Amino acid sequence: MTGDSDISATGDSPAGDSQRVIALVDDDRNILTTLSIALQAEGYATRVYSDGEAALAALRQNPPDLAVFDIKMPRMDGLELLRKLRETSDLPVIFLTSKDQEADEEVGLAMGADDYIAKPFSQRLLLARIRAILRRAAPLEANEDAAPPQPGSASAALNRGRLAMDPARHKVTWDGQPVSLTVTEFLLLEALAQRPGVIKSRNQLMDAAYPDDVFVDDRTVDSHIKRLRRKFRSVDPEFGAIETLYGAGYSFSDG
Incomplete structure (x- = not known):
């Protein structure tokens, strides 16, 4: 096993197509x-x-x-x-x-x-x-040639004011400008944007991004929210759609 190995650690051939x-x-x-x-x-x-x-x-x-x-x-x-x-x-x-x-x-x-x-x-x-x-x-790796999702489905496009999200293609834009998000960032933003104005606690946001059997602490969510804001402010310095409600959680404003 070497520092530049690009093969399975116990074999000499690349992984099969079916393996992660x-x-x-x-x-x-x-x-x-x-x-x-x-x-x-x-x-x-x-x-x-x-x-x-x-x-x-x-x-x-x-x-x-x-x-x-x-x-x-x-x-x-x-x-x-x-x-x-x-x-x-x-x-x-x-x-x-x-x-x-x-x-x-x-x-x-x-x-x-x-x-x-x-x-x-x-x-x-x-x-x-x-x-x-x-x-x-x-779900974010769906084939782009697949049939468009139906309105109201989990993967349907989401439009909230200047924000547009396409879960099936993992695409996000703000005022038409693309914003590149990780899987975790995308799921946290989607959870907030689904119900504008509704406060989501850190626990609710963790549930949206993580399954129930996986523990993460509050700092993880806070750090992801900070990075989300930073990314949107790179395309819009006045971005303020993700609001902090101290002691309660976060909300999304589409106003």
């Missing part, structure tokens, strides 16, 4: 080996990289379905890897962080990570988070 592919980026070879074995036992194919520089080119050239990044790595750490990857890709990413790296967790989520798990971590928890994110991403 998970990229693992960590300088700890024991973690790479252990996680590869656990993921493959669940039916996933894995690609492993022992540093960020080796991973970046491979992730851009041949994207997996999801990636798991360590933060502290040689040559290019996980934060820099995510920053560079987000220039061209909305690939779902989970961070592995040490418990004393709370600031890194917040920075990573602000940069567009979908989730994070603290080290030492439970393999069961990581597998649950991976399954959750892939389930959330699946």
